[in-house]
Amino acid sequence: DADVTQTPRNRITKTGKRIMLECSQTKGHDRMYWYRQDPGLGLQLIYYSFDVKDINKGEISDGYSVSRQAQAKFSLSLESAIPNQTALYFCATSVSGSGTDTQYFGPGTRLTVL
């Protein structure tokens, strides 16, 4: 079984809808991240959480919110989806104390907003 899972893997929605992307991990890591990736733009950090009570905005947090329900779960919400949020979304985890913050990525969620 995969260590970092994302649901759904693909989602098509309409403008204005609220949607939630979920991430779960069995690695026991305390840090979790949400990224979006658009062709040619690389990975852009949306939000990150260094523990259950710690939530931080990344470089492109506008239009998104997150919830860290447990150490193993980190969900990303689009309150009112718009077409330019169409992208590939990745969740990642890492462990504090390693001194390196090496990240382990999920398989991604392909989101299309019509």
Place this chain on the structure above:
Amino acid sequence: SQKIEQNSEALNIQEGKTATLTCNYTNYSPAYLQWYRQDPGRGPVFLLLIRENEKEKRKERLKVTFDTTLKQSLFHITASQPADSATYLCALDGPQAGTALIFGKGTTLSVSS
């Protein structure tokens, strides 16, 4: 502000040659640098890490160098194979405690047989 650049968006080489990818950074001094591989539609996968006090790191056909004077890392794949075709990302530790890794945009390597 901190900036990380991977000089080439795309690199095309022939099988058996050595691929060399470049990662440059400005405006701070990272404690370490990481390289990841990403296949189309999949999440990045960690390959190698090199610390600021290390000049070179090797893993099988991969070699990474880290020149803190030039603010540059080179990523080499020797005896390249078509299966090495992918996008390679470099990442640096965040500029201050409590910040996340900073990723470059990646270089897409194509190895032709």
